[in-house]
Amino acid sequence: SFFFREKLFKHSCTSLNEWISDVSAGSFSSQGNRIKASSKLVAFNTDQADLVTDMDFSPFDAGLLATCSADEMVKLWHLCDPEQEQPSSPEVTLRPGQGRLELLHFHPTSSGLLAVGAARSPLIWDTSRQDAPLAGDCKISTQSCFTVCLCPTLCLYIRVMPLYSFLLQSAKSLQNNKDSRILWAKDDLLVTTGFDMVRIHCLTDNSTRGVAMVPKTALDVMSCEVMRVLQLTNSCIVPISYQVPRKEFHEDLYPDTVGTTPAMSAEEWWQGGNQQVEKVSLHPDKRPKPPRGCSTSSSPLTTPSSSSSAAPSRSPSSTSGLSSGFVPSPSQSSKNIQSLLGRILSLMFVVSGTASKFRHIQGVVMHRDTHITNIRNLNLTTPGECDGFCVNSQRVAVPLAISGGQIAVFERSEPGRLPDTALPTIQNSVNVADMCWDPFDPHTLAVAGEDAKIRVWRVPKGGLKETITDPELIVQGHTEKIYSIKYHPLASGLLVSSSYDLTVRLWNLETGEQVRLLTGHQDQVFGMAWSPDGKLLATVCKDGKVRIYDPRKSTAPVQEGAGPEGHRGARVVWVCEGKYLLVSGFDSRSERGVYLFSAEALSSGPIASTFVNVSPSTLIPFYDPDTRVVILTGKGDTRVYVYELVPEDPYFIECSSFNSSEPHKGLVFLPKTECNVRDVEIAVGLMLTKTSIEPVAFRVPRVKKEFFQDDVYTDTAVWWEPALAASAWLSGSNGQHRKISLKPKDMTPVSEAPKEAPVRKYLPSSVYLEEKTDEQKKDELLSAMVAKLGNMDDPLPQESFEGVDEDEWVSFR
Numbered sequence: 001s002f003f004f005r006e007k008l009f010k011h012s013c014t015s016l017n018e019w020i021s022d023v024s025a026g027s028f029s030s031q032g033n034r035i036k037a038s039s040k041l042v043a044f045n046t047d048q049a050d051l052v053t054d055m056d057f058s059p060f061d062a063g064l065l066a067t068c069s070a071d072e073m074v075k076l077w078h079l080c081d082p083e084q085e086q087p088s089s090p091e092v093t094l095r096p097g098q099g100r101l102e103l104l105h106f107h108p109t110s111s112g113l114l115a116v117g118a119a120r121s122p123l124i125w126d127t128s129r130q131d132a133p134l135a136g137d138c139k140i141s142t143q144s145c146f147t148v149c150l151c152p153t154l155c156l157y158i159r160v161m162p163l164y165s166f167l168l169q170s171a172k173s174l175q176n177n178k179d180s181r182i183l184w185a186k187d188d189l190l191v192t193t194g195f196d197m198v199r200i201h202c203l204t205d206n207s208t209r210g211v212a213m214v215p216k217t218a219l220d221v222m223s224c225e226v227m228r229v230l231q232l233t234n235s236c237i238v239p240i241s242y243q244v245p246r247k248e249f250h251e252d253l254y255p256d257t258v259g260t261t262p263a264m265s266a267e268e269w270w271q272g273g274n275q276q277v278e279k280v281s282l283h284p285d286k287r288p289k290p291p292r293g294c295s296t297s298s299s300p301l302t303t304p305s306s307s308s309s310a311a312p313s314r315s316p317s318s319t320s321g322l323s324s325g326f327v328p329s330p331s332q333s334s335k336n337i338q339s340l341l342g343r344i345l346s347l348m349f350v351v352s353g354t355a356s357k358f359r360h361i362q363g364v365v366m367h368r369d370t371h372i373t374n375i376r377n378l379n380l381t382t383p384g385e386c387d388g389f390c391v392n393s394q395r396v397a398v399p400l401a402i403s404g405g406q407i408a409v410f411e412r413s414e415p416g417r418l419p420d421t422a423l424p425t426i427q428n429s430v431n432v433a434d435m436c437w438d439p440f441d442p443h444t445l446a447v448a449g450e451d452a453k454i455r456v457w458r459v460p461k462g463g464l465k466e467t468i469t470d471p472e473l474i475v476q477g478h479t480e481k482i483y484s485i486k487y488h489p490l491a492s493g494l495l496v497s498s499s500y501d502l503t504v505r506l507w508n509l510e511t512g513e514q515v516r517l518l519t520g521h522q523d524q525v526f527g528m529a530w531s532p533d534g535k536l537l538a539t540v541c542k543d544g545k546v547r548i549y550d551p552r553k554s555t556a557p558v559q560e561g562a563g564p565e566g567h568r569g570a571r572v573v574w575v576c577e578g579k580y581l582l583v584s585g586f587d588s589r590s591e592r593g594v595y596l597f598s599a600e601a602l603s604s605g606p607i608a609s610t611f612v613n614v615s616p617s618t619l620i621p622f623y624d625p626d627t628r629v630v631i632l633t634g635k636g637d638t639r640v641y642v643y644e645l646v647p648e649d650p651y652f653i654e655c656s657s658f659n660s661s662e663p664h665k666g667l668v669f670l671p672k673t674e675c676n677v678r679d680v681e682i683a684v685g686l687m688l689t690k691t692s693i694e695p696v697a698f699r700v701p702r703v704k705k706e707f708f709q710d711d712v713y714t715d716t717a718v719w720w721e722p723a724l725a726a727s728a729w730l731s732g733s734n735g736q737h738r739k740i741s742l743k744p745k746d747m748t749p750v751s752e753a754p755k756e757a758p759v760r761k762y763l764p765s766s767v768y769l770e771e772k773t774d775e776q777k778k779d780e781l782l783s784a785m786v787a788k789l790g791n792m793d794d795p796l797p798q799e800s801f802e803g804v805d806e807d808e809w810v811s812f813r
Helices: 163-176 266-270 330-351 726-730 765-769 774-789
Strands: 002-006 035-037 041-045 052-058 061-069 074-078 092-094 101-106 113-118 122-126 146-150 156-160 180-185 188-193 196-201 210-213 225-232 236-243 362-365 395-399 406-411 425-427 432-438 441-449 453-458 473-476 482-487 494-499 504-508 513-518 525-530 537-541 545-549 559-562 571-575 580-586 591-598 608-614 620-624 629-633 639-645 652-654 666-669 681-688 693-699
Touching: 035 052, 035 210, 035 225, 041 052, 041 061, 041 210, 061 101, 122 266, 395 432, 406 441, 432 482, 441 482, 482 525, 494 525, 494 726, 504 726, 537 571, 537 580, 545 580, 571 620, 580 620, 608 652, 620 666, 620 681, 629 666, 629 681
Parallel strands: 052 101, 525 571
Antiparallel strands: 002 041, 035 041, 052 061, 061 074, 074 092, 101 113, 113 122, 146 156, 180 188, 188 196, 210 225, 225 236, 362 693, 395 406, 406 425, 432 441, 441 453, 453 473, 482 494, 494 504, 504 513, 525 537, 537 545, 545 559, 571 580, 580 591, 591 608, 620 629, 629 639, 639 652, 666 681, 681 693
16 A cells, blocks of 8 residues: 655755654565655555555656556556545556566656566556557566666666665666666665765664655755655655755756656657657746646546456547646636736736835834733634634733633733733633624623533623623524624624534524524535625635525525635635625635635626635635725734735735744734824734734835825724614614724824925936036136135134243243
8 A cells, every 4th residue: 555645845854843754654575666756746655454566656747656566456546635535546457467566667758658567577558558568578587676667768678686786786877867866775875966976874763664756846946956855764754855055046056857748659659759858947937837636627548347348449649648647627727827817917007007005014013012921821722713812992802721711801901921820711611612802892702612602701891800700691502513603793782603513593692592594504614704784694615615695584595606625714704895705715726815706796706816825724814994905814824915905907916915923823903993093004913922912013104104194094984883783683774884084183184285396306417417627627626625724815823822921931951
């Protein structure tokens, strides 16, 4: 049996956290490779029942793996990314019937051509013609090791010799090859690069079970990494990186290398073809993007059935073989093109002069005097649907990793170092799943527990002075653990919750009753969001759907559309006055992305998207409706991404990001009224670390800060006042927040600032270009010297001093 994993190393590859541990490598005797690597996957033997004697990745498809085993079968596997469901059966099975199979190797230039070393004879198979091998007449009867090697001259060589002797002779033959090679025997690694040969010892105490070289196309060329080796030991895979001490890309280190497009088909090679694979550049700007993930297109091969009488097609034009690579799905290609077009249109916006005024936004951690430090026993394992903690304008609620589901509440008006003694807390009785403050009452905190109950707590004025054990209200209706809870943005006392029972329930906290039960979800609900007018509720689900509900009219969704393809997590928020839905999630390759949907045509799919990076944590969006700026980050990230949204192409305008010094455990934002307009702050968040809470301000750089920037600060909603009661909303009434200006009374809007006449900083060019004669220059120089020394006719300063009489002099003898 074999096992494969995504490579977890970086180019520096020497720290333990970059190793792949707990691999349980097999200790059996085999002449083949025990570990092989493609540009994105690693395959290696494990100590299990079925013995895989050799394996090899196709040079033209990073996800195509061929294996041979002691059961006398060759299997071809089309593998997906590790986070996707892998195939349970091989795509192709070959049965040579020549005894035990020891070795196999893909042809370096022809698609679908596989060399197999059997106990009775060497075989060459065209994987598109699975009925019989192309050649297999040479009989070998020996118990010593033999090696199948397809050399660049496209001839097949069979070497019969002991393993150690083979290593020595192979090392000598490698001197004619410019590429790096690696050999190993027992506990040593023998590395050859061109004409040089270096021996290194194992990096672990365990003996080496196998060694694999990572393809050139997967190296970090910007760090001058020239080779990367994977060392398989009994319990782990150790990545070893070789780097030249330089910076940036150097063409002398990276000559063009063979690409991933086959030069010919197996049939063309068999008929005498000798074409070579076209070489490609390793420069990042010139390197082609390889297809990633599983293909949705049909494979050119099918597994032969023993009961089928139809022979496979022998026409070389009908298929190029499995090794030629699977083309990416149309949806993947269109997504890549759409992302590229978005970046191009964003650049066009900058060039045309319509760039975002927030493009150079600056994230700044505020002074240490505003931090809350020495926080102990933080619960850093909250569910992915939870933001990690919650804040309002007065206080912060943080879950603690203490039995009983305890919650600490800190007053924002009392920053500083917390005492080492125990603090008063809220005793929630069970672990916290999610929590949120009432937007209209800074003293009310709703907490969802793992016991499927929602408890509403009342924090006294001035903060917690003693531990609270009795909630103000308990509501119960869900049959399984609750994911998340959200207050209604306009109606007081209205709360929505989602649960593992696949339902979304609406609660009237004024009466403590469930008022709506929304259905239609087929899997876990990742996120929920109320529309700005409070009429609709949007959800994003693990079943790959985005839904919109009108809870007062129907318990079923009124709209439904395809959401992110990944199943790790997602969030949703309404943007651009409720005309669009912004969804953050993962694609099929586990790359984090942001998708924009039209709220009126959800079934049409996203109208725009942008992809951020690859990371396991879900991007949590914060949207400021006044500036249309969205700020995204995930728990455990160090980088905070900022975009401005526009209701036309390119939709996403990327702004400067903010980087924290260490991974944060959550970033939650305060209401807009907490921003200091004198410093042009458009958002202020609280960043949770392992032991502290630190305020982070996002500021727009402006020159005339003495004026109120009315182009940045539009009137904002009075969010702390409810527009209507829960009963009124349930009866069909709608409301709207009134708006106020953030302008202080002592500041003048920048639009009304007096116009200043432009001041010329430099003399006109005519002054510098005016020609002067030598006499003019000499006169100017003399005049300047005279002016500095003064008028020569003036008396000297000492002439005005008074002298002494003759008799006042004293003589010394």
